Amino acid sequence: MPRITPARAPITSPAAATLFELVLTQGPLSRVEATRRTGLSSAAVTKAFRPFIEAGYLEELASGERTGPGAGRPASPLAICPDREFFVGVKITGDDLIGVMTDLRTEVRSSRHHALAGHGVEHVVAAVAELVAELLNSGDYRERSHCLGVALSGDVDRESGTVRYSPFLGWRDVPLADLLEDATGLTVTLENDVKALTMAEQWFGDGVGASTFAVVTVGAGIGSGLVVNGGLVSGAHGVAGEIGHVPVSQAGPLCHCGGTGCVEAIASTQAIVDAARTTTGNPDLTIEQAVETARAGDERIGEIFGRAGHAIGLGLAALVNLFGPQKVVVSGEGVASFDLLETRLRAAFAAQAFGSAAHCDILLRPLPFEEWARGAAAVAVQSLFTP
Numbered sequence: 001m002p003r004i005t006p007a008r009a010p011i012t013s014p015a016a017a018t019l020f021e022l023v024l025t026q027g028p029l030s031r032v033e034a035t036r037r038t039g040l041s042s043a044a045v046t047k048a049f050r051p052f053i054e055a056g057y058l059e060e061l062a063s064g065e066r067t068g069p070g071a072g073r074p075a076s077p078l079a080i081c082p083d084r085e086f087f088v089g090v091k092i093t094g095d096d097l098i099g100v101m102t103d104l105r106t107e108v109r110s111s112r113h114h115a116l117a118g119h120g121v122e123h124v125v126a127a128v129a130e131l132v133a134e135l136l137n138s139g140d141y142r143e144r145s146h147c148l149g150v151a152l153s154g155d156v157d158r159e160s161g162t163v164r165y166s167p168f169l170g171w172r173d174v175p176l177a178d179l180l181e182d183a184t185g186l187t188v189t190l191e192n193d194v195k196a197l198t199m200a201e202q203w204f205g206d207g208v209g210a211s212t213f214a215v216v217t218v219g220a221g222i223g224s225g226l227v228v229n230g231g232l233v234s235g236a237h238g239v240a241g242e243i244g245h246v247p248v249s250q251a252g253p254l255c256h257c258g259g260t261g262c263v264e265a266i267a268s269t270q271a272i273v274d275a276a277r278t279t280t281g282n283p284d285l286t287i288e289q290a291v292e293t294a295r296a297g298d299e300r301i302g303e304i305f306g307r308a309g310h311a312i313g314l315g316l317a318a319l320v321n322l323f324g325p326q327k328v329v330v331s332g333e334g335v336a337s338f339d340l341l342e343t344r345l346r347a348a349f350a351a352q353a354f355g356s357a358a359h360c361d362i363l364l365r366p367l368p369f370e371e372w373a374r375g376a377a378a379v380a381v382q383s384l385f386t387p
């Protein structure tokens with residue numbers, strides 16, 4: 001496919017990027033309010049906003065339309081023009097693809113699910129391209145769409161667009177961004193899925209207004225995204241926040257990462273299923289059956305979930321003790337069985353959280369997979385104004 005030259009938001013300086021992000025996530029906002037929040041001079045604010053208005057990314061609302069903070073002066077607030085550009089976000093799991101078409105504010109306009117028939121690189125690239133084409137054709141989006149964000153679990157190098165290691169796909173060192181650019185013609189940004197979800201939460205979810213917070217996901221894998229002083233921590237080597245591989249039991253079990261007694265080795269969906277199969281002697285037991293059996297009062301299966309909750313609680317305590325977030329959002333498909341995890345999770349957390357770090361709010365949020373795809377779209381939006 002011919003590559004489409006991406007429209008770039010007119011970012012000319014880090015200050016312009018900061019201002020644009022401010023209006024994007026917290027607007028509409030008056031120039032006075034933007035000046036107050038950023039500490040920039042009002043002349044600098046006016047100068048930075050002008051190219052965005054000229055390029056159609058921002059518009060001045062009539063003062064009567066104002067809805068944001070900064071009331072009092074009849075200055076026209078600035079608002080995002082959500083239809084200026086559209087974005088595709090795709091989350092890849094081991095079983096399926098979830099895609100969304102969003103506007104500039106990452107409001108979802110349409111979404112699609114496709115089952116993934118295999119894990120071969122060529123197959124996945126073709127399947128993503130097909131999904132993207134379907135989304136672009138689901139409305140009047142094609143002309144104004146240039147960017148695709150893709151999120152998947154594992155060790156993902158955003159800078160080079162490479163999947164360094166994906167346990168669920170069995171991939172190592174796959175230049176996925178380049179392959180998808182060739183297949184779709186869009187500019188592609190890759191990100192680890194938990195980091196993408198964290199970005200969406202930071203901009204539009206529970207993280208709004210919190211300068212330091214974390215998202216922890218529990219399910220097939222256990223991961224976390226960390227925001228410290230307003231910035232997503234990406235790690236010097238692209239790895240950070242791997243709460244799933246915090247060791248919490250020297251007694252084991254062994255983890256697929258090569259470590260021993262990692263949180264993930266005890267509390268991932270597969271770890272719970274494996275333990276439940278061993279306990280019951282039923283090699284075909286599913287996670288749904290394990291949940292059902294535990295809820296029906298089976299103490300042996302209940303104990304497996306309890307141990308998982310305990311391991312997650314210790315991991316959360318380690319996270320909170322290390323960087324002191326205001327809140328931790330716990331999400332992922334594993335929260336569907338949170339009732340079985342919660343007592344031991346909170347007890348382990350309370351026992352190990354150090355001093356005031358224990359005041360951190362642990363919030364439970366069963367976010368659907370669309371939200372992860374939306375996170376991928378948010379990463380694509382962010383790529384627009386990374387100076």
Ligand SMILES: [Zn+2]
Binds near residue numbers: 244256259260265
């Ligand atoms: Zn591990």
